[in-house]
Amino acid sequence: MKRKHKKYSKPKRPFDKERIDEEVKIKEEFGLKNKKEIWRADAKIKLIREKAKKLIPAEQKDRELFFEKLKKMGLEVKSIADVLSLEKRDYLQRRLQTIVVKKRLATTPKNARQFIVHKKILVNGRVVDSPSYIVPKNLEDKISLIKKEIKKTVPVTKNAEGD
Numbered sequence: 447m448k449r450k451h452k453k454y455s456k457p458k459r460p461f462d463k464e465r466i467d468e469e470v471k472i473k474e475e476f477g478l479k480n481k482k483e484i485w486r487a488d489a490k491i492k493l494i495r496e497k498a499k500k501l502i503p504a505e506q507k508d509r510e511l512f513f514e515k516l517k518k519m520g521l522e523v524k525s526i527a528d529v530l531s532l533e534k535r536d537y538l539q540r541r542l543q544t545i546v547v548k549k550r551l552a553t554t555p556k557n558a559r560q561f562i563v564h565k566k567i568l569v570n571g572r573v574v575d576s577p578s579y580i581v582p583k584n585l586e587d588k589i590s591l592i593k594k595e596i597k598k599t600v601p602v603t604k605n606a607e608g609d
Contacts, residue, residue, distance in 0.1 A: 452544055453486050453489060453490075454482060454485035454486040454488070454569065455485065455489065456485065457485070459506045469481050469484050469505070472484055472534070472538070475549075476538045476541070476543065476544055476555055477537075477543060477544075477554065477555020477558065477559055478555075479555045479559070479577075483562050483578065484534065484538075486578075487534040487537045487538050488534045488538055490583055491532050491533065491534050491536070491537050494516070494521075494529060494532060495529065495530055495532065495585040497512065498512070498526050498529035499526075499530070501526065502526055503567075506590065509526065510528075513529075516529065517581060517583065518582050518583060518584070519540060519578075519582060519583070520539075520540045520581065520582065520583045520586070521536060521537075521540070527609050537580075540576060540579065540580045540581055541577065541578055541581070542562060542567070542569065542576070542577055542578070542579040542580075542581050542589070543555055543558045543559050543562060543577035543578070545586060545589060546558035546561065546562065546567060546589065549589060551589065551590070551591055552565070558577070559577045561591070562574065562575060562576070562594070563575060563577065565592075566592050567589065567590075567591060567592070568587060568589070568590050568591070568592055569585055569589050571586040571588070573592075
């Protein structure tokens with residue numbers, strides 16, 4: 447069995463007041479469950495930046511493929527400089543939870559998280575129950591709420607004969 451590795455790293459200075467205040471604001475703005483989700487987004491952006499740095503000496507074709515992949519993800523980039531200037535907020539904007547709030551399917555980020563976890567949100571006709579799902583640009587307009595069908599119950603009446 448393969449061992450799972452963490453997808454984030456904790457901050458080097460655990461009691462840095464400025465970082466803690468910034469994380470609290472981000473947590474409130476995006477309705478995140480805990481700071482681990484912020485650190486995970488930070489790690490993803492760090493990986494994207496590292497790939498971009500490796501592509502500096504590469505051919506233009508390789509760079510274009512990388513930019514195309516990021517555009518499908520929903521990150522607007524046209525050059526390596528744009529990729530290097532990405533922030534964790536840009537990545538958090540692409541989460542399903544945030545997009546559900548933007549589309550006004552939910553009133554607050556916490557309400558959106560509740561809908562997603564309770565399997566009330568469809569993406570392209572499929573139930574997605576992960577608030578951290580990164581929505582591709584082409585599926586952004588295919589997000590909807592599950593329509594609850596109301597079944598009409600027919601009242602059971604007894605005959606006069608007592609059947």
